[in-house]
Amino acid sequence: MDEGLEFRARxxxxxxxxxxxxxxxxxxxxxxACITTDAQSDEVLMLGSMxxxxxxxxxxTGEAHYFSRARQVLWHKGVTSGLVQKGIEARxxxxxxxxxxxxxxxxxxxxxxxxxxxxxxxxxxxxxxxxQALSFVEDRKTxxxxxx
Amino acid sequence: MDEGLEFRARxxxxxxxxxxxxxxxxxxxxxxACITTDAQSDEVLMLGSMxxxxxxxxxxTGEAHYFSRARQVLWHKGVTSGLVQKGIEARxxxxxxxxxxxxxxxxxxxxxxxxxxxxxxxxxxxxxxxxQALSFVEDRKTxxxxxx
Numbered sequence: 118m119d120e121g122l123e124f125r126a127r128x129x130x131x132x133x134x135x136x137x138x139x140x141x142x143x144x145x146x147x148x149x150a151c152i153t154t155d156a157q158s159d160e161v162l163m164l165g166s167m168x169x170x171x172x173x174x175x176x177x178t179g180e181a182h183y184f185s186r187a188r189q190v191l192w193h194k195g196v197t198s199g200l201v202q203k204g205i206e207a208r209x210x211x212x213x214x215x216x217x218x219x220x221x222x223x224x225x226x227x228x229x230x231x232x233x234x235x236x237x238x239x240x241x242x243x244x245x246x247x248x249q250a251l252s253f254v255e256d257r258k259t260x261x262x263x264x265x
Numbered sequence: 266m267d268e269g270l271e272f273r274a275r276x277x278x279x280x281x282x283x284x285x286x287x288x289x290x291x292x293x294x295x296x297x298a299c300i301t302t303d304a305q306s307d308e309v310l311m312l313g314s315m316x317x318x319x320x321x322x323x324x325x326t327g328e329a330h331y332f333s334r335a336r337q338v339l340w341h342k343g344v345t346s347g348l349v350q351k352g353i354e355a356r357x358x359x360x361x362x363x364x365x366x367x368x369x370x371x372x373x374x375x376x377x378x379x380x381x382x383x384x385x386x387x388x389x390x391x392x393x394x395x396x397q398a399l400s401f402v403e404d405r406k407t408x409x410x411x412x413x
Binding site: 123139150163175176177211215216231241243248250251 | 324
C-alpha cells in the first residue's frame with residue numbers, strides 16, 4: 118500500500134524492541150491483535166484484530182478501525198451505532214505484534230455487541246472456587262441489541 | 266484431559282454469550298488469547314496465549330500459566346524470575362475465546378522480558394502526529410534483562 122504512514126523494515130531484535138521505529142508485524146493471517154481499553158475507567162473493552170489497513174486508518178484518523186474475522190471486512194467501529202472509539206493513546210508491545218489502544222467512547226459507552234460496556238462482562242471462578250458458575254460483573258446492558 | 270475443571274460443550278450463541286456456563290473456545294492452533302493487566306494500576310502488562318492446559322492451571326492454581334508460542338512449551342510465568350502473577354480476577358469475553366486476567370505481581374512488578382513493567386512501553390504517534398518516532402512511556406527498566 119502506498120499510504121502516508123511509513124513502516125520500517127524489521128531488521129533486528131534491538132531495533133524492534135529497544136528502538137523508536139514503527140516496524141509492526143502482522144501474523145500469517147495478516148492480522149495484529151488490538152487490546153482496547155476505556156481511557157477513563159481503564160476497563161478492558163474488547164480484544165480486536167487489525168489488518169494493515171485497519172492499523173493505518175486507526176493511527177491516521179485517530180478512530181479505531183478493526184478487521185472483522187467473522188465477516189472478513191474492514192470495520193470502522195461505531196459508525197452505524199454512533200459508538201465510535203476515539204483513540205486517546207496507542208501503545209505497541211515489545212516485538213511490535215500487538216497494539217494497546219486507549220479510547221474514549223461517545224454515547225452509552227458500550228463496546229460489546231451483546232449490549233454490555235465491555236465484552237468481558239463475566240468473571241470466571243478460580244482458585245478454590247473453580248467449577249462454580251460464571252458471574253456477571255455488569256449488572257445491566259447499556260443497550261438492547263435486539264432493538265438496535 | 267481428565268482434570269478437575271469441567272468445561273461445557275458449546276451449544277448455542279445464547280448459552281455461550283448470555284449464560285453462566287464455562288464453554289471456552291480454543292483456536293485452530295489450540296490457543297486462547299489472554300490480556301493480562303495489573304490489578305492495582307489497571308495497566309495492560311502483556312498479551313499472552315494459553316492452551317487448554319495453561320488455562321486450566323491458571324484457574325485451578327490462581328497463578329498465571331501461558332503457552333509460549335516461541336518456545337512451544339507450557340510456561341508458569343515468574344517461576345524462574347520470582348515475578349509470579351497472582352490472579353485477582355479472571356474474566357472471559359462474549360464468545361468465550363479470550364481471557365482478561367487481572368493480576369498482582371510480586372517483586373519489582375515487571376512482566377516484560379525486555380525489562381519494563383509492561384510489554385507496552387512505547388506509544389505510537391497517531392492523528393496529526395503520525396510518522397513521528399515511537400516514544401517510551403516507561404522511563405526506566407525495572408530490571409536488567411542481561412544481568413538476570
